[in-house]
Amino acid sequence: MHRADITKPAFPGSRRYWIMALAMVLFLPPLSFLFQFTGDSNFCGTWCPRMFFVWRKGATMDAYFMGYMRSYMGAILVFGILLTTFFFGRYWCSHLCPIGGTMEMGSRLVPRFLKINYAKIPAPAFRYGYLSVYFGAAALGLGSLCCSYCNFATIPRIFGAPFSGADLAYFLRTAGLINLGLVLLLGIFAKGGRAYCNLLCPIGAMDGLANRAGARWGRRVSVHPAKCNGCGDCVDGCPAWAIDLTDKTARIDALSCMPCGYCETACARGAIGYGKSLLPISAPRGKAVYEKG
Amino acid sequence: MRIRSIITLVLAVLLSLVAAVHRWGDSSHAIGLMSLNGGKARHPSFLESGWDRYAQITTARVLPPYRGDVRVVLEGDPPLDYDIRFSKPVVDLGLRRLPDFRDDILYGIQPGDRLALWVLMRSFPTDPVCGMSVREGDLSHPYQGKIFFFCGDGCLASFRAEPGRYKDKDSPRGKYNLAFYDTRSGKSVLKVPLIFKGKEDSHASGGHH
Ligand code: SF4
Ligand code: SF4
Ligand code: SF4
Ligand SMILES: [Zn+2]
Numbered sequence: 370m371h372r373a374d375i376t377k378p379a380f381p382g383s384r385r386y387w388i389m390a391l392a393m394v395l396f397l398p399p400l401s402f403l404f405q406f407t408g409d410s411n412f413c414g415t416w417c418p419r420m421f422f423v424w425r426k427g428a429t430m431d432a433y434f435m436g437y438m439r440s441y442m443g444a445i446l447v448f449g450i451l452l453t454t455f456f457f458g459r460y461w462c463s464h465l466c467p468i469g470g471t472m473e474m475g476s477r478l479v480p481r482f483l484k485i486n487y488a489k490i491p492a493p494a495f496r497y498g499y500l501s502v503y504f505g506a507a508a509l510g511l512g513s514l515c516c517s518y519c520n521f522a523t524i525p526r527i528f529g530a531p532f533s534g535a536d537l538a539y540f541l542r543t544a545g546l547i548n549l550g551l552v553l554l555l556g557i558f559a560k561g562g563r564a565y566c567n568l569l570c571p572i573g574a575m576d577g578l579a580n581r582a583g584a585r586w587g588r589r590v591s592v593h594p595a596k597c598n599g600c601g602d603c604v605d606g607c608p609a610w611a612i613d614l615t616d617k618t619a620r621i622d623a624l625s626c627m628p629c630g631y632c633e634t635a636c637a638r639g640a641i642g643y644g645k646s647l648l649p650i651s652a653p654r655g656k657a658v659y660e661k662g
Numbered sequence: 663m664r665i666r667s668i669i670t671l672v673l674a675v676l677l678s679l680v681a682a683v684h685r686w687g688d689s690s691h692a693i694g695l696m697s698l699n700g701g702k703a704r705h706p707s708f709l710e711s712g713w714d715r716y717a718q719i720t721t722a723r724v725l726p727p728y729r730g731d732v733r734v735v736l737e738g739d740p741p742l743d744y745d746i747r748f749s750k751p752v753v754d755l756g757l758r759r760l761p762d763f764r765d766d767i768l769y770g771i772q773p774g775d776r777l778a779l780w781v782l783m784r785s786f787p788t789d790p791v792c793g794m795s796v797r798e799g800d801l802s803h804p805y806q807g808k809i810f811f812f813c814g815d816g817c818l819a820s821f822r823a824e825p826g827r828y829k830d831k832d833s834p835r836g837k838y839n840l841a842f843y844d845t846r847s848g849k850s851v852l853k854v855p856l857i858f859k860g861k862e863d864s865h866a867s868g869g870h871h
Contacts, residue, residue: 399752408758410751414721414776494667498674506682514682516691535749538780542689542717568674 385463385629389470396467398529398536407442411525411536418443418572419515423503426510447572454576455583458590458643462566462573463627468524469566469573472556473608479558487555487564488610493577493624496567500574520570523548561608567625577624584623588645590633592619596640603632603641688713692854696732696771696842697725701852711833711858716783720840720854726773731845733767734779738838738856740795742783749778767845781840790832791817805829834858 395402398410407415421436421444437444450461462469476484499514506512516522522539527549529536539545555565566573580589599617611625612632619640621632633641687710694703701722709716736744748763761777762769768777789796789812796811801818803810805825810832812818821828835858842852 400755401751401753402755405751405755405757408760408776410749414778491667491670494670495674498671499678502675502678502682506679511679512682512685514678517685518681529752532752533747533749534745535747535778535780536752538717538747538782541715541782543686544689545717547686 386474388464389467389474392465393467393470393474397471397525399532401525401529410533411529412443412521415440416442416446417521418447419519419521422447423507423513423515425507425513447575450572450576451579454579454587456587458588459573459576459580459627462576463629466572468520469563469570471524471527472552472559472565473562475557476559476562483558484560485554485558485564486560487568488560490564490568490610492567492610493622496569496574496577496624499569500571503571503574514571517544518548518551518569520548520552520565521572523552527552561606561610563608563627566627567609580626581623588643589621589623590626590628590630590641590643591621593640593642594618596638597636598638598640600638602637603635606631606635687711688715689717689719690856691719691721692840692856694720694722694852694854695725696722696728696777696852698728698849698851700850701725701842703852703854706855706857709834709856709858711835711860712830713833714784718781718783718840718856719778720781721776721778722842722852722854724771724773724775724777728844728851729770729772730851731767731769732771732851733843733845735766735841735843736781736783736838736856737841738834738836740786740788740793740834742785742834742838744784745782747780747782749780768842779840785834787811788832788834789813789817790828790830791820793831793835830860835860 394400396404401410404410404412404416409415412418417440421440423436424433453460503514506514523545526536526539526545530540531537540549551569552565555568556562559565597618599614599619601614601619603619604612604614607626608629608631609625609627611622613620613622619632621641628643630643633643635641687708690707690709692703692705692707695701707718707720709718734746736742736746746763746766748761748768750760750763754760759770759772761771761775771777787796787798787800787810788794790810792813794813796813798811801812801814803812803818803821805821806829808829810821810829812821838856838858840854840856841850843849844851
């Protein structure tokens with residue numbers, strides 16, 4: 370399909386927003402629909418996706434795998450995310466995750482002049498510095514980032530707080546207020562709403578690695594170098610700051626891109642598409658073929 | 663670009679390390695097992711004395727064959743003003759049976775249940791010299807922008823003589839317990855120790871979670 374005649378839609382990726390909203394209803398309070406199958410009301414517990422894989426100093430193998438048992442739904446979720454990302458790209462993050470979804474949807478309600486632009490920060494460098502401490506501090510017994518600063522704990526409780534005293538209690542403590550501040554500053558008030566995802570989410574960080582690892586075999590959003598004229602129209606609106614202009618060609622960093630599809634619609638020349646592609650990194654310039662999948 | 667990335671990486675590592683190592687002393691989390699033989703807390707909760715309010719999260723799993731109703735009490739001296747909140751779905755769709763929580767009693771606990779309780783605590787004013795509970799309106803004395811209360815002239819005089827020695831001692835110290843009692847037998851099914859430490863000795867403590 371040729372995209373040359375498509376003008377920028379007023380509400381890019383609106384189908385994605387509907388899917389995100391549905392995921393939020395299914396996951397978040399007051400309904401907490403999916404959690405109730407296991408007797409939970411939020412991610413903490415059976416569904417915790419952030420703790421089970423972290424090895425703590427002094428833990429035996431048994432204790433380590435007990436963590437997997439305790440959060441078995443979280444483990445299924447995370448392995449499912451990484452596996453689908455390997456083949457299809459980070460659809461969990463771009464379409465389904467109610468945590469990233471809340472922050473991105475929230476940021477759309479904030480007037481433009483209040484938004485903070487974090488795009489100057491080289492996101493992968495920050496993200497993987499953070500991730501190394503996420504694993505390292507626990508392994509060395511220095512402390513932990515798992516529960517104390519957790520996006521998956523904070524956002525469901527924002528939705529639950531008006532109804533539930535237990536959810537409100539989460540914010541009546543210093544750590545809770547800091548978490549709220551991080552979600553507001555790096556989420557709701559961030560341009561694009563995804564600075565938290567991009568910098569401080571361990572799931573997103575691991576997912577980025579899976580995205581990069583599978584880039585050669587799986588389907589991804591990528592730029593057709595021969596069609597790109599380097600106008601840069603796609604660069605600014607990318608919520609993951611994943612697009613770089615080098616040598617008058619746009620390039621998408623697989624460590625950061627979640628296939629939100631914004632750039633696809635922003636490019637008037639139809640140079641960006643999703644599909645099984647030979648990424649320019651592995652193919653000689655100009656030879657990259659991508660078939661729309 | 664390279665250099666900016668390296669600086670960012672180093673900064674991220676440092677910031678994350680500080681965040682990982684530092685604990686905010688006004689809240690802590692403990693995990694426990696509830697059972698007929700008294701239950702077991704995996705580790706005590708450490709809280710840092712001197713905050714206005716504290717929050718403690720206890721998550722517990724119920725070991726078979728225990729079932730029953732459980733009264734939850736925060737025990738310790740001087741007594742604290744506290745409020746226990748039970749975490750359950752806002753709209754209960756009835757997909758899974760959950761215990762009911764009313765007036766600090768958990769009704770209908772069954773084997774395999776996982777419970778999450780939030781305990782919000784606030785200390786009553788305490789005489790910093792003798793540790794007795796006092797009331798606002800009792801003998802008082804301002805010091806460094808804070809008002810201290812005393813049981814009598816003796817303690818007030820001691821405070822005036824050495825305020826530095828007593829000024830941090832008007833908040834809870836030592837060991838408290840979040841205790842769970844079976845309402846029928848009165849037997850304890852779980853005790854979670856909550857330990858209030860002074861600022862000076864709380865940093866080295868474990869209890870990270
Ligand atoms: S980066 Fe984390 S919070 Fe953001 S969408 Fe992905 S999993 Fe969700
Ligand atoms: S990919 Fe499209 S929008 Fe981006 S720089 Fe190239 S031509 Fe412009
Ligand atoms: S590169 Fe394109 S698809 Fe990927 S996150 Fe950025 S705008 Fe979305
Ligand atoms: Zn006294």
